[in-house]
Amino acid sequence: MTMAKPMSDSDAKARIDWLCREIYRHDRLYYVEAKPVIGDRDYDLLYNELLDLEKRYPQFLNPDSPTRRVSGAPIGAFEQVRHDPPMQSLDKTHSKDELLDFDEFVRKTVEGFTYLVEPKIDGVSMSLRYENRRLVRAATRGNGIVGDDVTQNVRTIKAVPLTLPESAPETLEVRGEVYMTRDGFAALNERLEDAGGEPFANPRNACAGSLKQLDPKVVARRPLDIVLYNAGGVGCDSFPRHSEMIAAFRSWGFPVAPWSKLCKTIEDVFAAIDELERMRHSFRFEIDGAVVKIDERRFYDVLGATAHGPRWARAYKYAPERAETTLESITVQVGRTGILTPVAELKPVELAGSVIARATLHNADQIARQDIRIGDRVWLVKAGDVIPAIESPIAEKRTGAEKVFEMPSACPVCGGEVVRLEGEVATRCINPACPAQLCRRLEHFASRNALDLKALGGKIADVLVEKGVVKDPLDLFELDYAALSMLDVGENGASRKFGKNAMNLRDAVDAAKKLPLERWLFAIGIPQVGVTVAKDIAAEHAKFSDLPDSAVLKNVIENDAKKGRERKILPIKVEAAKAVLAFFCGDYGQAFLKRMLDLGIDPVRTESAPKATEGPLVGAGCVLTGSLSRPRTEYAKMIEAAGGIVQSAVTSRTRYLIAGANVGATKTEKARALGTEVIDEAKLLELLGASSTPAPAAPSAPVQATFF
Ligand code: IVH
Secondary structure (H helix, E strand, C coil): CCCCCCCCHHHHHHHHHHHHHHHHHHHHHHHCCCCCCCCHHHHHHHHHHHHHHHHHCHHHCCCCCHHHCCCCCCCCCCCEEECCCCCCCCCEECCHHHHHHHHHHHHHHCCCCCEEEEEEECCEEEEEEEECCEEEEEEECCCCCEEEECHHHHHCCCCCCCECCCCCCCCEEEEEEEEECHHHHHHHHHHHHHCCCCCCCCHHHHHHHHHCCCCHHHHHCCCEEEEEEEECCCCCCCCCEHHHHHHHHHHCCCCCCCCCEEECCHHHHHHHHHHHHHHHHHCCCCEEEEEEEECEHHHHHHHCECCCCECCEEEEECCCCEEEEEEEEEEEEECCCCEEEEEEEEEEEEECCEEEEEEECCCHHHHHHHCCEECCEEEEEEECCCEEEEEEECHHHCCCCCEECCCCCECCCCCCEEECCCCCCCCEECCCCCHHHHHHHHHHHCCCCCCCCCCCCHHHHHHHHHCCCCCCHHHHHHCCHHHHCCCECCCCCCCCECCCHHHHHHHHHHHHCCCCHHHHHHHHCCCCCCHHHHHHHHHCCCEHHHCCCCHHHHHHHHHHHCCHHHCCCCCCCHHHHHHHHHHHHCHHHHHHHHHHHHCCCCCECCCCCCCCCCCCCCCCEEEEECEECCCHHHHHHHHHHCCCEEECCCCCCEEEEEECECCCHHHHHHHHHCCCEEECHHHHHHHHCCCCCCCCCCCCCCEECCCC
16 A cells, blocks of 8 residues: 655645546536546556545545535435426427428528538436536436426436636526437346346437436435536527527537537438437437537527427437347236237347347237237337337248247136127226236336325335235235335345335335325226326315215216207316216225225315416416516416416417517517517507506516417
């Protein structure tokens, strides 16, 4: 062991600061410029020297030191972050014809623009926020409005700068895609399999799964990287062109796409898209298409947005890749509602970066329609580049030994009767006690949108059912959790105790008692009752025990039988109403309800603000734009309370465009052309019946309405 040289305080501080800067310089050369100038060994020497000095001189430790990427203890759950403006998605096209339509629309709306073609990176979208040029928050897209705060995890990604140079704005938000490198993905899967774990299906799943880890130490070992490609809410306004903004991102130390192309015409765009497709496997990340953007940012407002995303950009998805393999056999799985699903067991083959050995075949009709036979050579594709599916058999390669598949006449799991109801493609096992159904029902009961019991996934559900611990999902409320912690949940002969997960499960089960009606209604797994339907039904009922005798549901069914004008549009679908009533009429539904009440559980609906059905703005679409003197959210609340609907862009259904200061004539003219009345704030307040005197001017900077 070498003796550490004694150093004066000022020398130590200077050396620590230099090492920090030097390591960041090498990170940047590696991740941003892709031109490393030193090898891993020299890099490790610098890193270890810094670690050592920081230990000896903790007073000089920089909070953003490269050694501090992993900071903080594991957390219980992610905080929620609201995105302002929302993180939109992109409208997708699959053909050049559709891009021609896009081109026509753009040319009709604006003049003198340039296209920019970028790779469409297949990862997880991410928003990064810097304050005082330090990374303060990283958030996933979530539903676009609200995402998860994953700052601790994103800090561990070496390509993400923790600090920005002086040339960058003090406050900045940038958006991009976190991805797992192809090589890293392969190595990670090998590691997971060696440890007896489950490998990830593809790099995108692996990336998403890594970011969801609650312990940043685990994330730090995952080979994640990032590319930035879009402006966030702050700090990016000054760039006239998208390409200039991307160049600035790069100069501030952010990795950006290693390839992009400016194009004058749509024909140039087509050529660029083809060029990119030929290069798709040469990148460190997977791409599933190209993104075509307008480079001049001054056109963005005029082009507006749809429900999916901005009209200044389009995604072009490449046709999925194909691979040839052999269909070795077809097995049959039994799902939550007893549906029998045939599954193709394939000779393992690599397709778009992952090894595929199984693919769903959906149902017997589909197999017959495609004339897929056991033993066939088949073309395999990835639907949406994620889910493998058989595209077609290769008939000319048949030997005559192939066999036609037949759906089993009994349940492959319980041996019970199977039926195929009229008008349905599915064959079902109708034994309510079938263990396969129970496993999947239990898994669904515990899933995120249901009771969110994180410790109970598919594998654990299988074990609990197989070992007879759970015979019904409600058994979870009466289990001996101390005994459960001793349960062996290992797979493939390896033994592993359920351990402290048992207590986590107990706590989650306890918390689930208080979850609202909509979650419970979804959790039961009644056919037709998905998340949205469950919400709609819950909104009309005060509590769970009101459902079996629900006048509302009966009304929906009666209304459906009516004809012509008598028939009203009701917020609940008739099939769903029938399914819910049928559930509670049956023996199982009645016993389920009784048991819930015995357990003291009777979930109630969440009180959401009722939609105003009267008021001066009932049904009026309203769009806020320009600099307003009050926060946009405040106006939005007032409009909604008056029965209005706040929209993000002017459509033919927009009644009022509320224009603050600094709104260009193009915008108001476009609105007028669509029959939208353009009004100012004072007029809005007048309509709302509020004080017609203008609100006091904003103290400093006016609030910029970010919609439109
Ligand atoms: S621009 C308003 N550029 O694709 C959204 N997105 O399918 C503007 N994506 O949610 C995004 N590569 O996560 C943009 N070069 C790129 C992209 C890209 C991948 C993702 C993004 C978006 C999704 C839409």
